[in-house]
Amino acid sequence: xxxxxxxxxxxxxxxxxxxxxxxxxxxxxxxxxxxxxxxxxxxxxxxxxxxxxxxxxxxxxxxxxxxxxxxxxxxxxxxxxxxxxxxxxxxxxxxxxxxxxxxxxxxxxxxxxxxxxxxxxxxxxxxxxxxxxxxxxxxxxxxxxxxxxxxxxxxxxxxxxxxxxxxxxxxxxxxxxxxxxxxxxxxxxxxxxxxxxxxxxxxxxxxxxxxxxxxxxxxxxxxxxxxxxxxxxxxxxxxxxxxxxxxxxxxxxxxxxxxxxxxxxxxxxxxxxxxxxxxxxxxxxxxxxxxxxxxxxxxxxxxxxxxxxxxxxxxxxxxxxxxxxxxxxxxxxxxxxxxxxxxxxxxxxxxxxxxxxxxxxxxxxxxxxxxxxxxxxxxxxxxxxxxxxxxxxxxxxxxxxxxxxxxxxxxxxxxxxxxxxxxxxxxxxxxxxxxxxxxxxxxxxxxxxxxxxxxxxxxxx
Numbered sequence: 001x002x003x004x005x006x007x008x009x010x011x012x013x014x015x016x017x018x019x020x021x022x023x024x025x026x027x028x029x030x031x032x033x034x035x036x037x038x039x040x041x042x043x044x045x046x047x048x049x050x051x052x053x054x055x056x057x058x059x060x061x062x063x064x065x066x067x068x069x070x071x072x073x074x075x076x077x078x079x080x081x082x083x084x085x086x087x088x089x090x091x092x093x094x095x096x097x098x099x100x101x102x103x104x105x106x107x108x109x110x111x112x113x114x115x116x117x118x119x120x121x122x123x124x125x126x127x128x129x130x131x132x133x134x135x136x137x138x139x140x141x142x143x144x145x146x147x148x149x150x151x152x153x154x155x156x157x158x159x160x161x162x163x164x165x166x167x168x169x170x171x172x173x174x175x176x177x178x179x180x181x182x183x184x185x186x187x188x189x190x191x192x193x194x195x196x197x198x199x200x201x202x203x204x205x206x207x208x209x210x211x212x213x214x215x216x217x218x219x220x221x222x223x224x225x226x227x228x229x230x231x232x233x234x235x236x237x238x239x240x241x242x243x244x245x246x247x248x249x250x251x252x253x254x255x256x257x258x259x260x261x262x263x264x265x266x267x268x269x270x271x272x273x274x275x276x277x278x279x280x281x282x283x284x285x286x287x288x289x290x291x292x293x294x295x296x297x298x299x300x301x302x303x304x305x306x307x308x309x310x311x312x313x314x315x316x317x318x319x320x321x322x323x324x325x326x327x328x329x330x331x332x333x334x335x336x337x338x339x340x341x342x343x344x345x346x347x348x349x350x351x352x353x354x355x356x357x358x359x360x361x362x363x364x365x366x367x368x369x370x371x372x373x374x375x376x377x378x379x380x381x382x383x384x385x386x387x388x389x390x391x392x393x394x395x396x397x398x399x400x401x402x403x404x405x406x407x408x409x410x411x412x413x414x415x416x417x418x419x420x421x422x423x424x425x426x427x428x429x430x431x432x433x434x435x436x437x438x439x440x441x442x443x444x445x446x447x448x449x450x451x452x453x454x455x456x457x458x459x460x461x
Contacts, residue, residue, distance in 0.1 A: 006030050006031065006032050007030070007031055007032065007052045007053070007122050007125065007126065008031075008032045008033075008034065008049060008050060008051045008052050008053075009026065009031060009032065009033050009034070009051070009052065009053045009054075009055065009118070009122070010033075010034045010035070010036070010042060010045060010046070010051045010053070010054045010055070010056075011023065011033065011034070011035045011036075011055050011056075012035075012036055012037070012038075012039065012041075012042040012054060012055065012056035012057065012060065012065075012068070013037065013055075013056070013057045013060075013084075014037050014038065014057065014059070014060065014061065015057075016037065018107075019035045019037070022055070022110075022114070023035060025111075025114060025115065026114065026115060026118055031122075034049070034051070038060060038061050038062065039056070039060040039061065039062065039063045039064070039065070039067065039068045040062055040063070042054065042056065042060075042068055043068065043071050043072075043075075046071075046072060046075065046076050046079065047075065051076065051079050052078075052079065052080065052122060052125040052126070053079070053080045053081075053082065053102075053118065053121050053122055053125055054068075054072060054079060054080070054081045054082070055081075055082045055084060055114075055118070056068055056069070056081065056082075056083055056084070057083070057084050057085065057107075058083050058084070058085040058092065058096075059085065065083050065085075066083075066092075066095065066096065066099065068081075069081050069083065069096065069099050069100065069101055070099060073099065073100045078125070079125075080102040080121050080124060080125050081100070081101050081102055082101065082102050082103045082104070082105060082117065082118070082121060083096050083101050083103075083104045083105070084104075084105050084106070084107050084110065085104070085105075085106065085107065086106070086107055086108070087106070087152050090149040090150075090151075090160060090189070092104065093157050093160035093161060093164065094160045094161075094163050094164040094167070094189060094193050095164065095193070096164070097160065097161045097163075097164025097165055098164040098165070098167065098168060098193060102121050102124070103117055103121070103161075104157060104160075104161070105117065106152060106154075106157075109154060113154070149182065149185050149186075149189065150326065150329050150330050150333050151323060151326040151329065151330070152325065152326060152329065153318075153323035153325050153326045155318040155322060155323050156318065156323055156326060159186065159315060159316075159317060159318070160189075162313070162315050163186060163189050163190055163193065163315065164193065166190065166313045166315070167189070167190045167191075167193040167194040168193075168194060168195065170284050171312040171313050172265060172284075172285045172286070172287070172309060172310050172311075172312045172313070173187075173190060173285075173286045173287070173312070173313045173314075173315060174250075174287050174288070174289070174293070174310045174311045174312075174313070174314045174315070175187060175286065175287070175288040175289075175314075175315045175317065176288070176289060176290075176293075176314060176315070176316050176317065177288075177290065177316060177317030177318070177319070178290055178317075178319050178365055179290045179364070179365065179367070180320075180364045180365035180366055180367030180368060181317040181318070181319060181320070181365045181366060182317060182365075182366050183248070183288040183290075183317055184203065184246065184248060184288070186288075186315055186317060187201070187203070187244070187246040187248075187286045187288065188201060188246075190244070190286055191243070191244040191246075191284075191286070194244070194284070196242065196243050196244055196284055199240075199241075199242040199243030199244075200239065200240055200243040200244075201240075201243055201244045201245075201246060202236050202239055202240045202243065202244070202245050202246065203245075203246040203248060204217060204218065204236055204245070204246070204247060204248065205248045205249050206247055206248065206249045206250055206252050206253040206257075207248075207249035207251075207252030208249070211254040211256070211257070212226075214253070214254065214257050215256065215257050215260065215273055216229075216233070216235065216273050217235060217236060218235050218236050218237060218257065218260070218261070219235040219237060219260060219270045219271065219272055219273060219279075220232070220233050220234045220235030220237075220238055220272040220273065220279075221233050221235075221272050221273035221274055221275075222272055222273065222274035222275045223274075224274065225272075225273045225274020225275070226273065226274070229273075229274070232272075235272065236283075237264060237270055237279075237281040237283050238279065238281060240281070240283035241281050241282050241283055242282050242283075243283060243284070244283065244284045244285075244286055245283040245284070245285055245286070246286050246287075246288070247261075247285065247286070247287040247288070248287075248288050249288070249289060249290075250287040250288065250289045250293075250310065251289040251290075251291035251293055251296055251301075251302060252291075253302075255301075255303070258302070258303045258306050259303070261306060262303065262305060262306045262309060264281065264283075264285075265285065265306070265309040265310070266309070268280050268281055268282065269281075285310070287310050293307050293310075293311070294307070319362070319365055320362040320365045320366055320368075320369065321361050321362050324358045327354070327357050327358050327362075327369065328349065328354045328357065328358070330366060330369055330370075331349050331354065331357055331369060331373055332348070332349060334369065334370050334373040334374070335347050335348065335349060335373055335377065335385075338373060338374055338377050339377060342377070344377065345383055346383065347376075347377055347380055347383050347384070347385060348383065348384055348385070349384075349385050350384050350385055350386050350387075352386065352387050353385045353386055353387050353389065353390050355387075356387045356390050356392075357369070357372075357390065360392050372390065372391070372392060375391055376389045376390055376391065379391070379430060379433070381429075388427060388430070391430075424456045425456060425457060427456070428442070428453060428456035428457045429457065432457070439453060439454075
């Protein structure tokens with residue numbers, strides 16, 4: 001029988017205006033809402049009252065929201081906790097999830113997300129009370145600052161939460177997503193937030209190694225087992241024992257190697273090439289692919305049994321076009337890294353250039369954005385990037401319509417007065433620079449006469 005008492009929600013935030021807004025926003029019949037403005041008061045409330053859900057800001061006094069979360073998990077394990085913050089870092093989201101947070105929300109998104117998330121959390125809290133199965137806190141030490149994945153979008157935070165939950169286990173993980181989305185970074189995060197973090201994380205690209213050598217790279221070989229095998233060599237599974245092995249582009253693995261990998265996943269054993277001796281390994285497997293493995297199975301190119309062994313937990317990385325709010329943050333990050341690496345003065349992104357970046361579809365995802373920023377830094381004429389400085393690559397086979405969309409997006413970002421003239425001058429100037437000052441060559445790129453091109457340059461002749 002369900003618990004008849006009314007559900008209780010505790011809001012914890014130093015901002016009194018926010019507390020008033022949230023109370024009004026979440027008010028509902030049968031819901032009891034408590035409020036306090038610091039972590040110490042919140043901890044005392046939880047000791048005295050049965051609280052189903054706590055919504056706490058990470059930035060609290062005299063101790064932060066993460067510490068409050070740990071106290072709640074220790075003293076009231078059935079109480080769910082939602083943490084809020086302005087711009088959560090990768091580490092905060094992953095660590096909060098590992099410590100048992102029900103969710104982590106950006107304050108900017110609260111007007112849209114808070115109510116549905118709270119309603120879902122209260123239903124979960126009621127189910128926990130009825131079932132009387134309190135969750136236990138994840139015992140993971142902090143790894144703050146060790147890994148940086150840039151992004152504040154909701155879809156990327158959802159990825160961080162999955163990483164936080166799966167990192168503490170040894171379950172195989174399959175990371176899927178388009179090329180350039182950062183699948184290897186996710187593999188690193190899973191390793192660095194896992195109990196295996198003191199051991200090695202080894203990576204191997206299954207599509208970059210010839211089929212006849214991949215088996216040796218993974219499982220090792222004995223001396224004389226094939227031409228060029230002048231000594232016994234340990235493979236990656238031996239080297240990664242106790243740690244994590246990242247198998248990138250797993251969809252390109254040849255069938256002969258798939259069979260041996262399946263055996264490792266089943267019982268942790270394998271044999272070196274040229275040996276009948278059985279070896280054991282305790283390597284945790286994280287695989288990644290940009291292919292649809294289910295379709296590869298249907299086509300007979302990938303073993304179905306191996307697919308299900310690998311896909312115990314799937315982490316789907318969203319393409320960059322599905323998280324446009326992360327694009328300016330990523331662009332600024334790449335600008336800082338590129339200028340620092342090359343000893344250049346800092347170059348910043350203008351709002352208009354940022355809008356151009358956000359309008360692009362990014363078929364190459366984060367990798368394409370990084371290359372675009374590197375190109376912009378190399379060609380920049382000042383320390384502020386303007387729309388004309390953003391040379392966007394066009395995907396092979398792009399239609400004229402898609403190119404026109406990019407051009408229109410660029411024009412929309414220009415000032416209304418003389419915007420077109422200004423853009424033409426910037427393009428012409430860049431073309432002359434790239435043609436080493438040869439006006440004839442630069443004008444030929446555009447199919448213009450010399451006199452027409454001079455008008456683009458703005459000197460009229």
